[in-house]
Each structure stands twice: as structure tokens, then as C-alpha cells.
Amino acid sequence: MRTFADSNGWFTLHDVAPGTYVLTTINPMFIYPELQLDVTVKAGLARAAYLVNKQQMMVQPFIIRPVALAQYYELRKPLDLWSFIKSPYGMMIGFMLFGIFVFPMLKVDPEEYKEAMAQLKGQAPADSGSSQQRIRDR
Numbered sequence: 001m002r003t004f005a006d007s008n009g010w011f012t013l014h015d016v017a018p019g020t021y022v023l024t025t026i027n028p029m030f031i032y033p034e035l036q037l038d039v040t041v042k043a044g045l046a047r048a049a050y051l052v053n054k055q056q057m058m059v060q061p062f063i064i065r066p067v068a069l070a071q072y073y074e075l076r077k078p079l080d081l082w083s084f085i086k087s088p089y090g091m092m093i094g095f096m097l098f099g100i101f102v103f104p105m106l107k108v109d110p111e112e113y114k115e116a117m118a119q120l121k122g123q124a125p126a127d128s129g130s131s132q133q134r135i136r137d138r
Helices: 081-086 088-101 110-121 128-137
Strands: 011-013 019-023 035-042 045-050 057-059 062-064
Touching: 057 062, 081 088
Parallel strands: none
Antiparallel strands: 011 062, 019 035, 035 045, 045 057
16 A cells, blocks of 8 residues: 655555554655554444554544654754863863963062062062172172
């Protein structure tokens, strides 16, 4: 038996003879479940029950709906700034910016360092220019 799907992916089977059938659908746009139909005729009505779920009954004409649209490609994740920052490239850029902007602030002039140490010890800062004059005077 052969039938064609409409624009929504639904298709209808008319006048199915009693018996057990395996329904395989091929459509590149939609995904359908593989069904096993057990068709019986009682009181002039043809009914089909899914073998997987006997409670779900279908009456003729049998209307089959797609489960989902077929997706052949994986969707690309949207740009996430936090995941870029956590990547190795983001960390390298972060360390580089830290080095460019923070390290120059941490730089201490040796003369200023000597003066700060002398003030901590309670001594008057030794001026490097005056110490050189004392050496020349001797």
C-alpha cells in the first residue's frame, strides 16, 4: 500500500484489509514512529491497535502524524561570553591585560624603596646624591 503525506506531514490510509502490518514511513522532512498495526473488523468498523500500546485505538481511515521534524544538522550554540572567558584564549587575554594594566602600578623605584625602608626603621632617608658627594670629598 502506498500513500503520500500532506504539507503538515500527516497521511491517511484508506481501506486497509484485516491483518497485522508493520508500517514504515519514509519522508526526508519528518520523523514517524515505526508502527505495527493489528487491523480487525468488528460490527462493520475497521480498527487498528498499536502493538506497543493496546489502549490506543485508531478507526479507519487511519491518520498517521509525524513525531517531529527531521534535523540533519546540529544547531550551533549561541555566543556565550562567559564560556569564551573560561576558555584558554580568554584566560590568556585576561592575564595579558592584567600584565599591561596592573604590573606597571606595582613597579617600585629603587630610590623610593630605600626611602620607605629608612622611614620604617626610623632613620632619615639617605640621599644618594649626598652620599656620592661624601665619597668625592674624601
